Amino acid sequence: MKTTLVLLTLNEIDALNKQFLKIPIKAADEVIAVDGGSTDGTIEFFKKNGVTTIVQKERGRGRAFIYGMDNAKGDYILYFSPDGNENPADIPRLIEEAKKGHDIITASRFMARGKSDDSDDPMLVRNMGNRFFTALINLFYRSKYTDAINGFRIVKKSALKNLNLDATEHEIEFQMSIRAAKKKLTVAEIPTIEMERIGGARKANTWRMGWRFSVFFLRELFKKS
Structure with a gap:
């Protein structure tokens, strides 16, 4: 089993300067x-550190996931955003869990021993939204996710390709979880403790994403398999 670690970035130079050396690069076969x-030096940082960098022709988190899939050589793809939220120490744990043969393994913030970063969400709107949309998938597709939204996950490349993902923005993880449940893929989770983001506010607006997720779920619900 070979693993490709895909680093997803957009203007993350502050976070990279602080935590790049903490990322266990050698745990993966390809990075x-x-x-x-990015316009803040992120691309130049990767070049300086010998990381092959693919610059998206079109922006969007969903497109970034698909670019990663199309360019990864590994049997498994591990998506990691080095913005401070995701704990790099969980990368080897995800890879070890993948060796059991699961199609998708997600780092869950909401299972036992997991924790989400709510430092910029005092009303817990994002927290409750994540739990709500996860519960929706479980209700309609009889899945057992505790965190269907987190993008910190490792995915079998062959299974990922069969999902035919087309979400272009932050709905990509949601779509992946829905379609994986539809196709009865084998899914596992490990607990993760989400840390505070480095280098500015989150790029996704919580209320806007809640509306988009609602519309997106209805689209997926009535979409023919």
Whole structure:
């Protein structure tokens, strides 16, 4: 089993300067960066550190996932955003879990021993939204996710290709979880403790994403398999 670690970035130079050396690069067989067109030195940072970098022709988190899939050589693809939220120490744990043969393994913030970062969400709107949309998938597709939204995950490349993902923005993880449940893929989770983001506010607006997720779920619900 060979693993490709895909680093997803858009103007993350502050976080990279602080935590790049903490990322266990050697745990993966291949490392590539997919960048949304950074202007803060992120791309130059990767080049300096010998990381193959693919600059997206079109922005969007969903497109970044697909670029990663199309360019990864490994049997499994591990998506990691080095913005401070995701704990790099969980990368080897995800890889070890993948060796059991699961199609998708997600780092869950909401299972036992997991924790989400709510430092910029005092009303817990994002937290409750994540739990709500996860519960929706479980209700309609009889799945057992505790965190269907987190993008910190490792996925079998062959299974990922069969999902025919087409989400272009932050709905990509949601779509992946829905379609995996539809196709009865084998899914596992490990607990993760989400840390505080480095280098500015989150790029996704919580209320806007809640509306988009609602519309997106209805689209997926009535979409023919």
